[in-house]
Amino acid sequence: MNVVVCVKQIPDPAAPSALDPVTHNLDRSGKLILDDSDSYGVEMGLQLASGVGDEVILVSMAPGGETSGLRTALAMGAARAILVSDDALSGTDSLGTAKVLAAAISRAEPDLVLTATESTDGYTGTIPAQIAELLGLPSVTFAKKIAVDGSTVRVERQTEAGFDEVECPLPAVVSVTAGVVEPRYPSFKGIMAAKSKPVDVLAVADLGIDGGQVGSAGARQEVTDVADAEVREGGEIVVDEGNGAERILAFLEELKVI
Amino acid sequence: MALDNVWVLAEAGQAGPTSLSLELLTKARTIGASVTAVTWGGGAAEHAAVLGEYGATKIYDLGDLGDPGEALPGAPVASAMAALVEGGERPDAILFPASYDGRDVAGRLSVKLDRPVITNIVGMSDDGLSTQHPLFGGSQTATARFTGEGPFLYVVRAKSFAAEPAGGGPAEVVQAAAPEAGPTAAARVVSRHVEERSGPKLDEAGVVVSGGRGLGSADSYELVEELAKLLNGAPGASRAIVDAGWVPYARQVGQTGKTVKPNLYLACGISGATQHLVGMKGSKHIVAVNKDQDAPIFSVADLGIVGDVHKVLPALIEALKSR
Numbered sequence: 001m002n003v004v005v006c007v008k009q010i011p012d013p014a015a016p017s018a019l020d021p022v023t024h025n026l027d028r029s030g031k032l033i034l035d036d037s038d039s040y041g042v043e044m045g046l047q048l049a050s051g052v053g054d055e056v057i058l059v060s061m062a063p064g065g066e067t068s069g070l071r072t073a074l075a076m077g078a079a080r081a082i083l084v085s086d087d088a089l090s091g092t093d094s095l096g097t098a099k100v101l102a103a104a105i106s107r108a109e110p111d112l113v114l115t116a117t118e119s120t121d122g123y124t125g126t127i128p129a130q131i132a133e134l135l136g137l138p139s140v141t142f143a144k145k146i147a148v149d150g151s152t153v154r155v156e157r158q159t160e161a162g163f164d165e166v167e168c169p170l171p172a173v174v175s176v177t178a179g180v181v182e183p184r185y186p187s188f189k190g191i192m193a194a195k196s197k198p199v200d201v202l203a204v205a206d207l208g209i210d211g212g213q214v215g216s217a218g219a220r221q222e223v224t225d226v227a228d229a230e231v232r233e234g235g236e237i238v239v240d241e242g243n244g245a246e247r248i249l250a251f252l253e254e255l256k257v258i
Numbered sequence: 259m260a261l262d263n264v265w266v267l268a269e270a271g272q273a274g275p276t277s278l279s280l281e282l283l284t285k286a287r288t289i290g291a292s293v294t295a296v297t298w299g300g301g302a303a304e305h306a307a308v309l310g311e312y313g314a315t316k317i318y319d320l321g322d323l324g325d326p327g328e329a330l331p332g333a334p335v336a337s338a339m340a341a342l343v344e345g346g347e348r349p350d351a352i353l354f355p356a357s358y359d360g361r362d363v364a365g366r367l368s369v370k371l372d373r374p375v376i377t378n379i380v381g382m383s384d385d386g387l388s389t390q391h392p393l394f395g396g397s398q399t400a401t402a403r404f405t406g407e408g409p410f411l412y413v414v415r416a417k418s419f420a421a422e423p424a425g426g427g428p429a430e431v432v433q434a435a436a437p438e439a440g441p442t443a444a445a446r447v448v449s450r451h452v453e454e455r456s457g458p459k460l461d462e463a464g465v466v467v468s469g470g471r472g473l474g475s476a477d478s479y480e481l482v483e484e485l486a487k488l489l490n491g492a493p494g495a496s497r498a499i500v501d502a503g504w505v506p507y508a509r510q511v512g513q514t515g516k517t518v519k520p521n522l523y524l525a526c527g528i529s530g531a532t533q534h535l536v537g538m539k540g541s542k543h544i545v546a547v548n549k550d551q552d553a554p555i556f557s558v559a560d561l562g563i564v565g566d567v568h569k570v571l572p573a574l575i576e577a578l579k580s581r
């Protein structure tokens with residue numbers, strides 16, 4: 001079974017984030033890392049594609065030929081990667097991103113496509129359904145458990161009330177939550193091996209996508225303004241010296257909660 | 259009112275349309291001249307009164323989603339909506355709830371109509387043409403808008419607008435059966451599992467008591483549950499302890515969980531990561547207990563107790579019990 005895992009490479013969320021003051025796009029000029037949310041899909045993919053001849057293929061769209069995040073996922077054990085990187089993609093909206101990813105994914109002819117439910121930096125959360133629709137595939141979003149049984153994927157899908165058991169024929173797109181598996185840490189051997197694993201770098205033209213559909217030119221939405229939100233003032237800070245509970249109690253009384 | 263025709267994807271559960279659906283209908287009334295609800299699941303006739311009361315004059319009823327086994331709504335509902343548009347309907351904007359199925363339908367329809375989607379909306383101008391989004395845990399707000407042709411697809415987060423009835427009569431129900439969606443609609447729900455819950459709902463409770471990794475173990479979450487019960491509130495959680503399997507996902511507060519705006523939010527052993535803050539910062543009053551004086555949660559707390567949850571919470575529980 002071939003599993004494609006979409007992995008987004010993002011600015012380190014631990015570093016202070018910034019928006020470009022003119023374009024209001026997220027500044028992605030620094031080094032990028034593997035979006036932690038996608039490490040679950042990588043691990044799930046590796047566990048599902050463990051038979052002889054099975055492969056986990058990574059697909060990513062990122063600026064500047066960035067491969068740092070891909071190398072992390074290759075070090076975990078993925079076989080190879082397809083990276084779409086093209087200056088023309090700067091400013092692409094989520095539908096455009098989905099078109100690019102879908103075109104790259106279809107080259108790998110996967111039995112299963114895994115994504116995260118939402119990315120850490122963009123968190124639009126619509127890309128998994130968009131990819132599925134573009135590929136003409138069924139999809140199951142918000143998986144908290146996945147098992148493949150022949151040509152069927154069985155998913156426990158999160159719901160408001162609990163979870164649903166869902167069955168879906170392959171090929172399919174499944175988006176995974178962080179609860180789905182515990183991602184492994186790359187081993188030293190894995191890190192060394194990752195350096196020589198193939199990364200296919202493609203441009204928009206290689207995918208047969210009309211350049212007018214992507215990039216700032218193709219984007220049909222824009223950010224017009226970014227402003228500081230109203231700040232919520234911090235209040236009183238009390239160091240507990242055995243009186244902490246009392247202080248809370250007094251506050252609850254003041255609010256008439258009790 | 260710049261828009262003529264606004265559609266709202268109105269999800270309904272056993273207890274009728276979800277509160278988020280009613281919030282969307284309320285907003286739709288202010289941005290559009292006429293409001294149509296799109297619903298499925300077989301309860302349209304039953305829900306016509308309440309959907310009408312909140313502003314819908316018409317309901318497109320897609321019926322139940324097929325036999326055997328129920329289809330996941332994303333693909334069939336999007337197909338039905340696309341068919342209505344192709345059949346000549348002209349919604350200027352469609353509001354989707356930021357729910358599991360709402361996002362699936364929006365994503366699928368976006369491809370079918372070849373229109374982008376704007377998601378994570380927490381505010382919208384009165385003309386319905388520009389939207390607001392929290393950035394960096396809500397410390398900044400971005401304003402966005404579409405630059406191309408409609409229909410504009412908007413995915414809106416819960417609690418962004420207050421639901422208010424307008425006193426309209428029952429909406430007219432129009433059957434619009436979902437056309438055969440083909441292989442894209444092949445995912446089937448085999449069985450449903452409901453996790454038990456007592457007390458008020460997390461996103462409707464007046465008091466929310468949430469626990470995080472600072473509790474140290476799954477067992478200590480009992481402190482949070484007991485405190486919530488004593489305050490007639492709902493227990494909540496950070497994602498860290500949901501991922502760790504201590505509590506069900508339904509309890510998660512934050513960017514990928516629920517948005518809550520209770521009168522009182524009590525955060526116990528929660529650091530206050532931006533993704534958590536964005537889901538609870540709108541609470542009227544916030545109390546935090548954390549042993550780290552520099553924990554970011556204190557920057558939004560009206561009262562912060564620097565202390566150990568294993569000391570403060572049991573003492574608080576005792577005091578409440580003896581009242």
Ligand SMILES: Cc1cc2nc3c(=O)[nH]c(=O)nc-3n(C[C@H](O)[C@H](O)[C@H](O)COP(=O)(O)OP(=O)(O)OC[C@H]3O[C@@H](n4cnc5c(N)ncnc54)[C@H](O)[C@@H]3O)c2cc1C
Binds near residue numbers: 472533
């Ligand atoms: C895409 C994405 C989406 C996310 N969505 C969400 C979301 O919806 N909701 C969410 O909550 N998080 C979300 N997160 C995760 C978030 O970034 C944090 O990792 C998470 O909120 C941390 O949970 P925590 O505060 O329980 O744990 P920690 O950050 O580990 O904090 C534990 C806190 O407990 C304190 N503590 C330890 N021992 C004690 C003690 N004995 N007494 C008192 N205090 C103690 C510590 O000082 C610390 O501040 C998301 C992350 C990503 C990347």
Ligand SMILES: Nc1ncnc2c1ncn2[C@@H]1O[C@H](COP(=O)(O)O)[C@@H](O)[C@H]1O
Binds near residue numbers: 006007009118124128
């Ligand atoms: N540029 C990208 N490259 C690879 N995968 C992506 C990219 N953007 C989004 N994805 C995938 O789609 C998921 C949802 O993204 P989003 O809709 O941006 O929240 C992400 O978690 C990734 O798995």
